[in-house]
Amino acid sequence: MVKLTIDNEVVEVAEGTTILAAARRAGIRIPTLCYLEDVQAIGACRVCMVEVEGARSLVASCVAPVSEGMVVHTNSKKARAARKMVVELILSDHTGDCQVCDRNDDCELQALASDLGIRDISYPGEKSKRIVDDSTPALVRDTAKCVLCRRCITVCADTQSVGGIFPQGRGFATVIGPAFAGDLDDIVCVQCGQCAAVCPVGAISERDHVQEVWGALDDPTKTVVVQTAPAIRAALGECFGLEPGTLVTGRMVTALRRLGFDAVFDTNFAADLTIMEEGHELLTRLKEALTGEGDVALPMFTSCSPGWIKYIEYFYPDMLDNLSTCKSPQQMFGAIAKTYYAQKIGKKPEDMIVVSIMPCTAKKYEAQRPEMRDSGVQDVDYVLTTRELGRMITEAGIDFVNLPDGKQDSPIGLGSGAADIFANTGGVMEAALRTAWEVVTGRELPFDNLHVTPVAGLDGIKEASATFTDCQPEWSFLEGVTAKVAVAHGLGNARELIEKIRAGEAAYHFIEIMTCPGGCIGGGGQPRMTTDAIRKKRIEAIYKEDEGKTLRKSHMNPEITQVYEEFLGAPLGELSHKLLHTKYTPRTKV
Amino acid sequence: MVDKTLCCSGTEEASEEELLCRLDEVIEEYKDKPGSLIPVLQLAQAIFGYLPESALKRVALGLDKSYSEVAGVVSFYAFFSTNPKGRQTIRVCMGTACYVRGGKQLLEALKDKLKIEVGESTPDRELSLEVARCFGACGLAPTMSIGEEVYKRVRPAKVGEIIDEYYKKHVSAKGEAV
Structure with a gap:
């Protein structure tokens, strides 16, 4: 342990602790900007500078380790003046149109300037060249707002192992962006939006589709239906000041109705549908592999997460056969809404608008993939992130916190608890196992409270196995087979897992990959900032939602039975193949 | 392969x-x-x-x-260039003396004539355009050079003629290529 003094308080911390961490432990707040807990500490912005007695100059507290007997002043005249100057310099090259910025009131730089009492920016002069990049359907970059903090670079290169953006050029001309300050569309970008999720300012955000959705709602010739991803209900409340992990399912439904949607459905319905299709696909692949009937690719990877899809298309195009052919729940919903539901209400697909509320920016990209038009028109028209829905509700003047609970419409609005947990890392795996195990053995999945705990939680790569016994006659080839599964979240972990498999160091039958750390609850479109502590709270809320239901298995969902009876026939049937399955495109890394 | x-x-x-x-x-x-x-x-x-x-x-x-x-x-790194170099380099002096006597206008005239920016080269890869610091000929400002040859007291209006002349002499087969 090391003993030091910070602002006249004696603090004792472990060796190697930074001054910033030591101060926080003692309840002393040092302002920061580029620092982000769990993500980055690089001392780039110099906002966290403090005075250390005996040191030649001020030190960046986020990277400077403590030492025995150190005397730190976080608010000395010198530290205050330097901090203020640093923020004024950043502001002098920042487009300050706060009132019309999507980060207004949710901006770390704005808050910092306010906290430090900055009333005048005393450095007039040249501003960096502004580049606005709206080349992708998911994200918009505006370099005039960028503070060069490098958080986006760290998550893109390290957490996600993509490396789409790096500093380009040098000095005053530095641009944080794709190669040669070009467009995101021209480089390897999976559009996961983790860059936008960590941006302290408005330099990277989702491409806003709120106006398009208002336009659809205002159009009397269109029937506008909405689906909400499982992860929204555990995070939307944060847009209105509710504690992270507050479940707002009922209030969300009421808010969507008040916004004017003709029907409020649930992506959870489509998540259950995914389990039916993907579960049967897995069992079919296992059957073909074990009986030697066919040449099938194993392990099978889940295909719900569009950032992951683009990632494997770029980095492991030779493994596309290992991807489940199932569309994601969002896209299954769109295809079913514009066919089955449209027929039910006597509408043509072109007279229907499907809006998705997603925790994800890559879903915006996925919706406009050319493969996603199996209803004859684009199956999902507009995708809003959780943040955009929050803004829309605010714009409509809806008092979200005090709304009464509402209930989703039928017949494509009911979801099981298994669908809820699609939001969490490990959740799709657990949901699939709840159904597959029961199909094969006729018995319930032998885990406490149906939770496959070895694959839950925030460890980067998780695995589990279970041996099939007393199988139903048609699945007898699985008798005694030990099914091995793995789960990874965050694309850096996905890469690590795949490299292990390719090196022959690990082998599995089924693997769940989610693009974002924590799964969809930590998606690039969720309320900012998502720390591990917040991830855990949202994950807990989702498990609570699941446990609160009597319907906890996808194959028990009566609306799923209904859609197969009335429309689809059987899982993996002809119509399922047309509407619910897809194919992938190999891409190159450069 | x-x-x-x-x-x-x-x-x-x-x-x-x-x-x-x-x-x-x-x-x-x-x-x-x-x-x-x-x-x-x-x-x-x-x-x-x-x-x-x-x-x-x-x-x-x-x-x-x-x-x-x-x-x-x-x-x-300034050492790296993503633009091809021309066979010869035109350097325009931006030293103090040349600058105050019209070096900047001279550079503009060259950019106009060659239709390239500083650091770029002509599409035929004959000439690159660079900025230089003082040739040590301040009395003859403004100055520019093409390869080893230095031009003194260059008026922007004369730039067209200099380039055309260069092409006639060195790239005769192509004539007035720019």
Whole structure:
């Protein structure tokens, strides 16, 4: 342990602790900007500078380790003046149109300037060249707002192992962006939006589709239906000041109705549908592999997460056969809404608008993939992130916190608890196992409270196995087979897992990959900032939602039975193949 | 893949495919060494004379680096150039004396005539345009040079004539190419 003094308080911390961490432990707040807990500490912005007695100059507290007997002043005249100057310099090259910025009131730089009492920016002069990049359907970059903090670079290169953006050029001309300050569309970008999720300012955000959705709602010739991803209900409340992990399912439904949607459905319905299709696909692949009937690719990877899809298309195009052919729940919903539901209400697909509320920016990209038009028109028209829905509700003047609970419409609005947990890392795996195990053995999945705990939680790569016994006659080839599964979240972990498999160091039958750390609850479109502590709270809320239901298995969902009876026939049937399955495109890394 | 024994013959006017082939050999030699990006880029620039996109993408793939990271390094160091060099370089002096006597207007006139920016070269790869600091001929300001030849007291209006003259003398077969 090391003993030091910070602002006249004696603090004792472990060796190697930074001054910033030591101060926080003692309840002393040092302002920061580029620092982000769990993500980055690089001392780039110099906002966290403090005075250390005996040191030649001020030190960046986020990277400077403590030492025995150190005397730190976080608010000395010198530290205050330097901090203020640093923020004024950043502001002098920042487009300050706060009132019309999507980060207004949710901006770390704005808050910092306010906290430090900055009333005048005393450095007039040249501003960096502004580049606005709206080349992708998911994200918009505006370099005039960028503070060069490098958080986006760290998550893109390290957490996600993509490396789409790096500093380009040098000095005053530095641009944080794709190669040669070009467009995101021209480089390897999976559009996961983790860059936008960590941006302290408005330099990277989702491409806003709120106006398009208002336009659809205002159009009397269109029937506008909405689906909400499982992860929204555990995070939307944060847009209105509710504690992270507050479940707002009922209030969300009421808010969507008040916004004017003709029907409020649930992506959870489509998540259950995914389990039916993907579960049967897995069992079919296992059957073909074990009986030697066919040449099938194993392990099978889940295909719900569009950032992951683009990632494997770029980095492991030779493994596309290992991807489940199932569309994601969002896209299954769109295809079913514009066919089955449209027929039910006597509408043509072109007279229907499907809006998705997603925790994800890559879903915006996925919706406009050319493969996603199996209803004859684009199956999902507009995708809003959780943040955009929050803004829309605010714009409509809806008092979200005090709304009464509402209930989703039928017949494509009911979801099981298994669908809820699609939001969490490990959740799709657990949901699939709840159904597959029961199909094969006729018995319930032998885990406490149906939770496959070895694959839950925030460890980067998780695995589990279970041996099939007393199988139903048609699945007898699985008798005694030990099914091995793995789960990874965050694309850096996905890469690590795949490299292990390719090196022959690990082998599995089924693997769940989610693009974002924590799964969809930590998606690039969720309320900012998502720390591990917040991830855990949202994950807990989702498990609570699941446990609160009597319907906890996808194959028990009566609306799923209904859609197969009335429309689809059987899982993996002809119509399922047309509407619910897809194919992938190999891409190159450069 | 082209057969290396055929393509890496080292002839003077090597095709891009041949140059990329030489680059592949460099990458092969360096790819497992830590910190190899900058030396490989230096060698690539020596092979191509500059760093074309095709070479940078080959380096990114070969060293298993992101293309944006490679581009970031290339655009950080002034030593690296992504523009091909012309056969000759025009340098316009921007030293104090030349600057105050119209060096900037001279540069503008050249950009106008050649239709290129500083650091670029003409589409026929004959001339590159650079800015220079003091030729030591301040009494003759403003000055510029094409290759070894220095031009003194150049009025912007005369720039067209100088370039045309250069082309007549050195690129006669092409005539007034720009």
